[in-house]
Amino acid sequence: MSKIVYADHAATTPLSAKAQAAMEPFFAQRFGNPSSLYAFGQQAKTDLEEARAVIARCIGAQPSEVLFTSGGTEGDNWALKGVAELRKNKGKHIITTAIEHHAVLYTAQYLEKLGYEVTYLPVDSLGRVEPERVRAAIRPDTILISVMAANNEIGTIEPIAAIGAVAREAGVVFHVDAVQAVGHIPVDVKEWGCDLMTFSAHKFYGPIGVGGLYMRRGLRLPPLIHGGGQEKGLRSGTENVAGAVGMAAALQEAVDELDSESKRLSALRDQLLDGLSKLPCAQVTGDRENRLPGTASLIFEGVEGEALLLHLDARGIRASSGSACSSASLDPSHVLLAIGLPHEVAHGSLRLSLGRESTQEDVDYILREVPAVVNALREMSPVWDVKTQKPVWYH
Numbered sequence: 001m002s003k004i005v006y007a008d009h010a011a012t013t014p015l016s017a018k019a020q021a022a023m024e025p026f027f028a029q030r031f032g033n034p035s036s037l038y039a040f041g042q043q044a045k046t047d048l049e050e051a052r053a054v055i056a057r058c059i060g061a062q063p064s065e066v067l068f069t070s071g072g073t074e075g076d077n078w079a080l081k082g083v084a085e086l087r088k089n090k091g092k093h094i095i096t097t098a099i100e101h102h103a104v105l106y107t108a109q110y111l112e113k114l115g116y117e118v119t120y121l122p123v124d125s126l127g128r129v130e131p132e133r134v135r136a137a138i139r140p141d142t143i144l145i146s147v148m149a150a151n152n153e154i155g156t157i158e159p160i161a162a163i164g165a166v167a168r169e170a171g172v173v174f175h176v177d178a179v180q181a182v183g184h185i186p187v188d189v190k191e192w193g194c195d196l197m198t199f200s201a202h203k204f205y206g207p208i209g210v211g212g213l214y215m216r217r218g219l220r221l222p223p224l225i226h227g228g229g230q231e232k233g234l235r236s237g238t239e240n241v242a243g244a245v246g247m248a249a250a251l252q253e254a255v256d257e258l259d260s261e262s263k264r265l266s267a268l269r270d271q272l273l274d275g276l277s278k279l280p281c282a283q284v285t286g287d288r289e290n291r292l293p294g295t296a297s298l299i300f301e302g303v304e305g306e307a308l309l310l311h312l313d314a315r316g317i318r319a320s321s322g323s324a325c326s327s328a329s330l331d332p333s334h335v336l337l338a339i340g341l342p343h344e345v346a347h348g349s350l351r352l353s354l355g356r357e358s359t360q361e362d363v364d365y366i367l368r369e370v371p372a373v374v375n376a377l378r379e380m381s382p383v384w385d386v387k388t389q390k391p392v393w394y395h
Contacts, residue, residue, distance in 0.1 A: 009355035016205035022249035026242035051248035060188035071211035072179035075198030076103040079175040082221030083144040091141025092116040098338040126287040127156035149181035153335040154286030155295030164193025183254035206250035210243030265293040272296040275367045280389040294354035302384035302391040303348040311373045320351045
């Protein structure tokens with residue numbers, strides 16, 4: 001294998017050199033427990049709070065509104081379960097969408113078993129959630145609206161500020177899963193009008209296993225984890241100081257480079273979308289305009305996504321057929337079904353997500369190798385008609 005191209009940054013990103021350098025002292029020299037009263041422990045507390053302040057500044061929040069978690073899944077669970085418990089006397093109706101990450105969808109399904117009613121809003125063919133659909137779904141007993149900022153599979157960026165305005169007007173708590181957005185597009189919790197927002201460090205070149213929950217001042221969810229009273233008594237357990245420091249360094253670096261990196265990645269992404277969509281029976285999924293800078297997603301009819309990934313891997317291209325959290329499943333993506341693709345078409349999905357180390361040479365290599373693999377798989381496929389260059393279901 002002569003070349004390796006990592007094109008799965010939506011799944012996870014490599015740890016940045018700045019984040020690694022910021023974390024290193026905390027592994028051996030500065031290992032104090034921030035709950036300890038002596039100076040060594042209080043220094044760790046100071047480091048933790050400085051990291052909290054950096055993260056807050058990057059998302060337009062106050063430091064007291066940032067709580068550390070183990071990542072996006074924990075934050076989503078805490079937001080949904082916490083609001084359900086907090087507002088259960090007001091009502092038991094929750095609004096979310098059909099294309100959320102499974103951390104939200106499965107939590108919502110868990111709450112349904114406890115007697116809550118969940119409305120799963122449909123999206124259009126580009127994966128967009130219409131704010132007016134959200135407004136129409138609100139009832140007197142609605143206690144929570146949860147909408148992701150950007151979709152992890154197709155890259156569509158949602159009209160979060162408009163949805164936030166709808167939620168504020170109705171007096172409903174608004175949660176945003178911003179795991180794919182933070183560090184990649186401008187994020188301001190005040191402009192978005194959200195009460196809760198989740199994010200995860202390893203999506204923006206920070207360490208795996210640490211994330212955050214923005215909780216608007218004045219809103220206090222019940223604790224998700226009980227114990228020693230850390231994180232204002234809301235999330236007990238000794239804080240991951242090294243992880244928090246690394247996350248803060250990574251996020252500050254990502255925000256500092258946001259404009260230039262967004263322009264660079266968008267140009268590379270568009271080359272992928274333009275080039276690969278020229279293949280027969282290939283189509284771009286998601287919104288071409290309101291889209292994450294590094295995410296290119298397409299469908300190749302007559303090809304199985306799993307076979308496509310394995311053959312690309314053999315050629316050194318690391319990609320995905322959807323969310324990394326469900327990549328072991330043989331079922332078609334719930335996101336692709338939600339935007340109206342039939343089962344037989346949704347199986348042929350490919351997500352290529354570029355990042356900081358992606359180059360023009362990488363894109364050129366992908367543009368050469370993906371068509372070769374797609375054509376080879378189609379020639380072997382029982383559902384592909386070589387003469388018409390279409391799947392048999394078109395006949």
